[in-house]
Amino acid sequence: MKKLIINSSRSIEIFTQIQKCVQGELREDWGESVLTFDTTVGKGSLRTIGFNWGVSLIDCNITLTEEIELVFETQDLAPIEFIFISKGYFDYSENNTDSYTRLEQFQNTIISHKRDAEKTFLFPKNETLKVNFIRINRKEYLQKKNNNISQLNQLLVSLFNDSKGEATFKHGGSFSLRIADEIKLLNDVGSNSGMLRSLSLEGRLYLILSLQLLEHKNFEENMNLPEAISKEDILKIHKLTTYILEHISDNISIATLSGESGLSPKKLQLGFKILYSKTVNEYVRQLKLEISKDYLKNSDLSVSEIVYAIGIRSRSYFSKIFFEAYDILPTEYRKHLKNKNSSLN
Template structure:
């Protein structure tokens, strides 16, 4: 087992120490620090970016060849960490005691160890891990105007106002595909410069708000119904990829039920809970989002686009597109072209 000992909690310092331990390449662009490695240790990418008021992001996309522990030996007040895994799993121990809690895929997790404790992450070998850490330096965040921390539930109010670090906290909450989808959007941002940093910051705040909302619902006993298990959630997540890959086909609930092994009733319940939509509403929204991208980024005719997203009637497509975006598809494309030509 490989062991990495990290001093302090500053993201850039953490990355500098990791770089020296795993022989990674480091680059900095637009305020982001990125480590990449592909060697005997494994392969992957690590990214961090910090914003005002003590909010920072660290994310890992890694595959390791050996079990690896990351031990934080820190005398400072640790940040509150909102953790979400979109692929794989890893283990967590507050005091490097050898007793671990498994942090699972799609589960909303919040940790805040005691001051001077040795927070330890154990990353298993041969597991492709994608994980996001949204970290809040509570002292800095409390200086933020209109932080509204006082409106959180009592547990989090106490945690945010703990300036000494004498209380440990760990929340292993509900499983959420909605948060997973928002993280996908975060990771797909392609802009550069100011547009990129603003997009990341905005998406980060949205994800954090969803994680806080999950915590509120969990504490108020508004959990996922017992009929929706962790395995059911994983199946629905795979189903969203199936829908995307077969968007040009006639996708019925019967087909999705057969593909996932879930009953039609459980499918509808799962989509309603996780996406606040019925299965058909989810598919229709996805078709519209894809069609909008085609109109913007390709020269396909409207008829070709309608065919490619599996809608049989062009008039019906125009109707639902207008209902969703308050503009007809042809007018939307004209608007984009006129806007582009005005910039030339």
């Protein structure tokens, strides 16, 4: 096991110290710092970007060849960290104890440790880990106008107002595929540089943060996942979303999805309702509409061809549900896009 001591809570200083351990390349571009490595320690990339009011993002996509114990020894006021793992797992402990808490895939986690306490992350070997940390420096964030901290529940209000770092906080909440989907969109933000990229990342980041805060609120109000939905069920539903995307031109029925996943139709409906706030049919229809918008914008396919490509039964029905969703007909939407693009030339 390799042990690395971190003596700063600032993201860029953390990256500099990690770089020495993994012997990677650290570069900066448009306010983002990216550390990439492919060495005897493992391979992968870490990215950090800071925003106003003490909000920053760290995301990691790494596979290690040996366990790494990351120990934070700092007298800085610890940030509040909103953690979400899209793939893999790692362990967490406070005060250098042998008692670890496992942070799992798709689980919403919020932590903040005492000012004088050690924080330890134990990253496993031979396990691909994709994880996002949204970090909030509470002193800076409280200076933000209309920060609306008072609208949070009492636990989080006291945490944000703990300017001396006297309290420890750990929330291992419910599992969420909605947050996983939004993080995928965050990581897929295009290659635009400068202001466009920064605004896109910031917008996505705040949406994810709001979903994590909402999950915490629901968890505290005992609105978390019922016992009927297990982690294994969640993983099956997550796999189904890929199946739906790959078979979007088919007539996707609940019976088909039930057979593909091994989940009963009742459990399938319950899972989609909890994880996506939609029935199975609502989820499939929304995905078909989003794909159709992309076709209308980025392809030369006719509306009839698009209807066939997304597996809708008729052009008139497609126009009807498209209008209900977006308040514009498909043909008018494409015309609007063409007029908009021509005015920019």
